[in-house]
Amino acid sequence: MTRRAVITGIGVVSPSGLTTGEHWETITSGRCRIGPITQFDASGYPTTLAGEVPGFDVTGRVDGRLVVQTDRWTWMSFVAAEQALDDASLDLSTMDPYRTSVVMASSSGGNAFGQKELQRLWSDPKRTVGAYQSIAWFYAATVGQLSIRHQAKGPSNVLVSESAGGLDSLSHAARMIDRGVSVVLAGGLEAPLSPYALACQVRSGRLSVGKDPESAYLPYDADASGYVPGEGGAVLVVEELEHALARNAPVIYGEIAGWGATHDGAHTVRGSGGSPRQYERSMRLALERADAAPADVDLLIPDALGVPENDATEASAINEVFGAGGVPLSTQKSLTGRIYQGGAALDVATALLAMDRQVVPASAGTRTPAPGCELAFVPETRQAVVDTAMVSAHGFDGYHSSLVLRRLDRGAMAATGG
Incomplete structure (x- = not known):
């Protein structure tokens, strides 16, 4: 690029x-x-x-x-x-x-x-x-x-x-x-x-x-x-x-730093949560293209489907990439419903606002994590450094996508000429 x-x-x-x-x-x-x-x-x-x-x-x-x-x-x-x-x-x-x-x-x-x-x-x-x-x-x-x-x-x-x-x-x-x-x-x-x-x-x-x-x-x-x-x-x-x-844009919320899109390559059957390996691969591709390490990610907003087998697949992929409890995770879909393609776009808006305000919203909907889904849910809305965020989506029929967003410091850019 x-x-x-x-x-x-x-x-x-x-x-x-x-x-x-x-x-x-x-x-x-x-x-x-x-x-x-x-x-x-x-x-x-x-x-x-x-x-x-x-x-x-x-x-x-x-x-x-x-x-x-x-x-x-x-x-x-x-x-x-x-x-x-x-x-x-x-x-x-x-x-x-x-x-x-x-x-x-x-x-x-x-x-x-x-x-x-x-x-x-x-x-x-x-x-x-x-x-x-x-x-x-x-x-x-x-x-x-x-x-x-x-x-x-x-x-x-x-x-x-x-x-x-x-x-x-x-x-x-x-x-x-x-x-x-x-x-x-x-x-x-x-x-x-x-x-x-x-x-x-x-x-x-x-x-x-x-x-x-x-x-x-x-x-x-x-x-x-x-x-x-x-x-x-x-x-x-x-x-x-x-x-x-x-044109001196009034705000630059963040840069699209990296992305990854993968597919299971297999017919989806009811009861299957999809491929953890391919979902994990979408996250790693996004990080690679962003020249970022898992430890650089300050916030992850996942798909959060609410279907047990799909949740287990997503949690497995997250833990493989970030390690158990390795990344703060927040989802708000239990407040709005799952909006399909609109939901992923809304999650991007949330991530950008979190970077702009340096605030992480509390994760909603999870009360007692299912076995294998013990992730690092953000317990309450709090001030936090959010310079890099990842948004991931786990679509039906084997689609997986991840996007890395990075906060830009315009003052630092001007100072370095970059």
């Missing part, structure tokens, strides 16, 4: 809040945002809880003509991208459009829009769907709409690797920066809460059927029995370092 990629803007739309400030307050205070599903009647499903984005309203923020053409999932990306660009004090309309790009991750696209059109198809004698069904539900719709909205005409992509995609989007953005792009909107969002979308998720057998929001999602715990789904995610402004310095 000859061109360094840094993150200069963060936008959050998630169960934890509609801004980065609200998100940070939620996770540092340990407030659970999981509750009964309200977007439709879920009483007939075994899973009735989710992490919903509270009070989300796109009215006045997106042209009404565009609202009817797109899904809630895309609306959330509009708002998160707007936040991220404002945070970065960056106006893309002033830039060469061919040096700006969009790279996002999504698992399933526009579920609410698709639900509406499916019901129309099967309940209306005409057996038709609206013209926008062909684009609004499509998993690449958000990338397309964001690139149009912000006139980003550089190479743009959508990544689909379950939870791992939220990290893959950042590593891909870094590679695009190295190839000559100046700014990339990256991250991921999900809106997986509709009747047919929930039915698909329940089919996996991995969702929690707990009814108490405080105990339904317990990653690494002896009582872990699955995860609670959630919606939302984060958009991040990834920028070439010299470009950010030249």
Whole structure:
């Protein structure tokens, strides 16, 4: 890499809040945002809880003509991208459009829009769907709409690797920066809460059927029995370092220092937690590319699926890389639900905020660690040196990704000319 990629803007739309400030307050205070599903009647499903984005309203923020053409999932990306660009004090309309790009991750696209059109198809004698069904539900719709909205005409992509995609989007953005792009909107969002979308998720057998929001999602715990789904995610402004310095970007949250993506290379069967070796390998690749040792990592934010066999796989990989109790670990998914690709992007936002504030949020959800999952959970929110952080994701069907983020000291850079 000859061109360094840094993150200069963060936008959050998630169960934890509609801004980065609200998100940070939620996770540092340990407030659970999981509750009964309200977007439709879920009483007939075994899973009735989710992490919903509270009070989300796109009215006045997106042209009404565009609202009817797109899904809630895309609306959330509009708002998160707007936040991220404002945070970065960056106006893309002033830039060469061919040096700006969009790279996002999504698992399933526009579920609410698709639900509406499916019901129309099967309940209306005409057996038709609206013209926008062909684009609004499509998993690449958000990338397309964001690139149009912000006139980003550089190479743009959508990544689909379950939870791992939220990290893959950042590593891909870094590679695009190295190839000559100046700014990339990256991250991921999900809106997986509709009747047919929930039915698909329940089919996996991995969702929690707990009814108490405080105990339904317990990653690494002896009582872990699955995860609670959630919606939302984060958009991040990834920028070439010299470009950010030249325009005097108000904040540089951190550098994308290294990444690793691996795959089990085997068919996933129910009851299998995946390959600890391949997950471990993704972490080691990320460290190697960052020129960092395991001891350099001040904070690890893991996938924290809450499914016993997957938790055991993740814990085994962590211990192999860092040694038993070798790295402070914090997860907040039991507060928000697991947001698939959006969750990994939100974890990156959390890691960047921890580096910016030099505060580690308490790890939530684990009460009595299951055998083999006795990790170094951060017991309470505290001041701490966080110069290097790793975020890892353990996607379904054998995907593993890890990302190393490094804090930059602008004063030291200026003094050394680096």
